[in-house]
Amino acid sequence: MKKVLFLIHDLGQGGAEKVLINLVNHLDLARFDVTVMSLFGGGINEQFLKPEIKYLTVFKKMVPGNTKLMKMLSPNQLHKCFIREKYDIEISYLEGPAARIISGCKDDTTKLVSWIHVEQHTMKQLSASFRSAKEASECYGRFDMTVCVSKCVRDDFCEILDYKKPCRVLYNTVESEMIVRKSIEKVNIFSDYKVFRIVAVGTLKAIKGYERLFEVVKKLTLESYSIHLYVLGIGPEKKKLENYIKENELEKVISLLGYDTNPYKFVKNCDLFVCSSYAEGFSTSATEALIVGTPVCTVEVSGMKEMLGENNEYGIVTENNEEALYQGIKRLLDNPDLLAHYKKQAEIRGRMFNTENTVKAVEEMLLSL
Structure with missing residues (x-):
């Protein structure tokens, strides 16, 4: 031994x-x-x-x-x-x-x-x-x-x-069987109101790029897209992000949910998982999104093209900047068929892990x- x-x-x-x-x-x-x-x-x-x-x-x-x-x-x-x-x-x-x-x-x-x-x-x-x-x-x-x-x-x-x-x-x-099992638990905070749910998961710190993701959400909201961003995580940037939400009157559009031992049920019940990080290793959260069959849109950081394909076969990888991320999310909002396609591809790719x-x-x- x-x-x-x-x-x-x-x-x-x-x-x-x-x-x-x-x-x-x-x-x-x-x-x-x-x-x-x-x-x-x-x-x-x-x-x-x-x-x-x-x-x-x-x-x-x-x-x-x-x-x-x-x-x-x-x-x-x-x-x-x-x-x-x-x-x-x-x-x-x-x-x-x-x-x-x-x-x-x-x-x-x-x-x-x-x-x-x-x-x-x-x-x-x-x-x-x-x-x-x-x-x-x-x-x-x-x-x-x-x-x-x-x-x-x-x-x-x-x-x-x-x-x-x-x-x-x-x-x-990753514990793929456990993730799938826990993802079917009910989420009580989601209303029946039809809104496009976006989710992000990770420590609230600068490297995760949440502030630029908030800017993207703000821009899309001003363009009359019916969306809601849910962020799971705790960290040193919490107060700063809360202030941003308040100052930009986004309380009804962005929710900071804190840390939850079962993030999978939230990810499963959202329409899109987004990664806005400036840097990653090999994103555990993005992997988990694929396992529960939620489409992924991410800026290009380490490992994402390995995960999603060099040519966006299993999800969308954009350039690592705010405008590119905005265009990637907007593309999926404007094309329900493309979103449905990536949902199927996520389920396929999730089996890899x-x-x-x-x-x-x-x-x-x-x-x-």
Whole structure:
């Protein structure tokens, strides 16, 4: 049996955190002795870990300025402080601090895996959690395997570091059967009034591009389209977005629903899922929309063309700007037949993200190390 450690910053509401829970809950525990460790406890996704999975935290809650504090110690010193047991495989399940800590392992018999979730574009961004670009390059060079969640993320990572060590793409694990089952629950907040329902899911932070999505919704409303945007998520931009809605008198057009453990029932009962992000890794929320058969319109971010096709076969991918997103949504509003077509295509593409297949690929990777 392989003894495996997954280290992550925290188990908050983010996509990577959710995907990690999905993955470890479905690993074959007859072959893998699994421990999940988060640097900081209190994350909302902790409750979904199966009891069979060992869970450890370094600190009970978030420590302000933790990245700067951790830079005071070397990767080896951090590893000695935080990782007290011997593991066959140690996995950094996010770029940054977790990768720096795991890279400090000095046991040659332990295999090290780095899991990269987002495009980082520049060495400055990639090395932000390290003391320097040189240290970042050295740390990532210590890993036996690097896993990326999409081809775009892999190409970006390898180009920045001129990376020559093993690096492969493994798609995120989603609980497809559970998603479908929970999506049929009733949604009480939706009125019977005929309105085109748009949904967006994700942390309320600037990188998600909600303000420009609100601008698109405002423009369409002024053009007399009967639409309503529902946003699921919590985060630091909440007050700013609430102010935008109030200042633009959009209270009857945009609803911030907060965090819900079952976003699938909302997505299932909406006409269109929209992603307005400036950057993504491989969008878990968009994947879930396909699984429940909701058409997707998204700006081009990492992984979307892999998910929806180079030529918009399974959904609409626009250029990553406000005007292009506006035109993409408007096109679907004006063409009910096209929307119906993409609903069918979403159902087809959703079958690609079968839980069993994605977990099997990870297990094979771990056993091959």
